[in-house]
Amino acid sequence: MQNNINKNEMDDLRKRLARVPSLVWDVISENDKNSVFELAEQYKLFLDHAKTERAAVSNILDKAIKNGFKNIKDTAGSHKFYKIHRNKCIALAVIGKKPLMSGINIIAAHIDSPRLDIKQNPLYEEVDLAFLKTHYYGGIRKYHWLARPLAIHGKIIKKDGSPIDIQIGETENDPVFTVADLLPHLARKLQEDKKLSEVFEGEKLNVLIGSMPINKDKADDRFKLNILKYLNEKYGIVEEDFTSAEIEIVPAGKARDIGLDRSLIGAYGQDDRICAFAALESILALSETEKTAVAFFFDKEEIGSEGNTGAKSRFLEEFIAELIDATGTKDTGNALRKTLMNSVAISADVNGALDPDYQDVHEKRNAARLGYGVCITKFTGSGGKSGSSDASAEYVGMIRRIFNENNVVWQTGELGKVDQGGGGTIAKFLAVYGMEIIDCGTAILSMHSPFEISSKADLFMTYKAYKAFFEADRNEKLYL
Ligand code: MN
Numbered sequence: 001m002q003n004n005i006n007k008n009e010m011d012d013l014r015k016r017l018a019r020v021p022s023l024v025w026d027v028i029s030e031n032d033k034n035s036v037f038e039l040a041e042q043y044k045l046f047l048d049h050a051k052t053e054r055a056a057v058s059n060i061l062d063k064a065i066k067n068g069f070k071n072i073k074d075t076a077g078s079h080k081f082y083k084i085h086r087n088k089c090i091a092l093a094v095i096g097k098k099p100l101m102s103g104i105n106i107i108a109a110h111i112d113s114p115r116l117d118i119k120q121n122p123l124y125e126e127v128d129l130a131f132l133k134t135h136y137y138g139g140i141r142k143y144h145w146l147a148r149p150l151a152i153h154g155k156i157i158k159k160d161g162s163p164i165d166i167q168i169g170e171t172e173n174d175p176v177f178t179v180a181d182l183l184p185h186l187a188r189k190l191q192e193d194k195k196l197s198e199v200f201e202g203e204k205l206n207v208l209i210g211s212m213p214i215n216k217d218k219a220d221d222r223f224k225l226n227i228l229k230y231l232n233e234k235y236g237i238v239e240e241d242f243t244s245a246e247i248e249i250v251p252a253g254k255a256r257d258i259g260l261d262r263s264l265i266g267a268y269g270q271d272d273r274i275c276a277f278a279a280l281e282s283i284l285a286l287s288e289t290e291k292t293a294v295a296f297f298f299d300k301e302e303i304g305s306e307g308n309t310g311a312k313s314r315f316l317e318e319f320i321a322e323l324i325d326a327t328g329t330k331d332t333g334n335a336l337r338k339t340l341m342n343s344v345a346i347s348a349d350v351n352g353a354l355d356p357d358y359q360d361v362h363e364k365r366n367a368a369r370l371g372y373g374v375c376i377t378k379f380t381g382s383g384g385k386s387g388s389s390d391a392s393a394e395y396v397g398m399i400r401r402i403f404n405e406n407n408v409v410w411q412t413g414e415l416g417k418v419d420q421g422g423g424g425t426i427a428k429f430l431a432v433y434g435m436e437i438i439d440c441g442t443a444i445l446s447m448h449s450p451f452e453i454s455s456k457a458d459l460f461m462t463y464k465a466y467k468a469f470f471e472a473d474r475n476e477k478l479y480l
């Protein structure tokens, strides 16, 4: 074996044999670079208008209708359908030329994000200030929610059953809300020797909502009463209406460009609205496909996909069964089982990008990096892949071929080094049907913070990847 080779031969060997990850900026054309920035502008608008799962559903619905999608109930003369589930989940489908039973191409993202939820009996006053009690939703670092402007988004069902939508804190003239933090001068003794998990208490995440009493008589509820009076005059609601309400506290403000070169985006809720947006745009861009393409936008991923709007619910089956009905197949039960079994799917969710200041929590050879394209995550889970849906070599091979053939810049990423922690996605809840599924999405820095960071280049590659996946009609036999 020849071991003494010159530099050129070394270069040649490296090129032929080694995998060298590509930075998107190094490899895309000027034309594509323009597309990167154009898509990012659309994405920022989506982030601004889809800060809750309900808002995301109505935004997705608007775009779908504008692009010719019809309610699945009205099946005549259409091949593009949508279905909304309890205002918090939505699915879109483009019917392909091949029968559904040959399998469909599914991309499933989630549209809920970590936040503070208002409790059912929230309003109180303390030291002449009025507050709302909260219970946090999803995995947050509690200190992120202190001393920052917050907005209120919610749905309230009144006594007579009529709904009210509220949104306060997102426009420039709106007031905002906040959770007060302890001043450093007095925090030392109380907090500095404690463990982080004990320093910030969930029960202290109370949202400041006012400080003016209703009158000068010293009643012990006059601050609270003033808030109730305002809410009643403005929205016609009474205190009991909080019990039938879902009010979410989210960071106030819009998505922003980060960096002098404007190459990054900073915003709340990019987990997982970046993948939801890419899935949406890619299905909207389809005209005719061989396989049927379906995009799901689920709720409740951040609390384990539980409940009737999470990926564990039967919404997926319901929608696919309705598609089977709509395409005129008899014996829906059998067809549904076969369709699901023969399908291929992407669990479209974000991965944590290599953190420059905490590189030790990652295993660098297998960590996703900002700017290196869409991230394929073969498995998730923690402590020995527990709780993961581990995609097969055969299926990863197919995904890789689709991406390579369509010039998608991709990387692989594992969430943290072995036994460092971990996390899950909805992949395993779709895997139960026997379909192929793999996690594939965008890498995010500051994940689960109120100001998550993504790369515009990665967003573009995520979109390209999803579009190529939807358009793919691969007939190769992966298994015996
Ligand atoms: Mn996610």
Ligand code: MN
Pocket (backbone or CB within 6 Å): 271, 302, 448
């Ligand atoms: Mn998450």
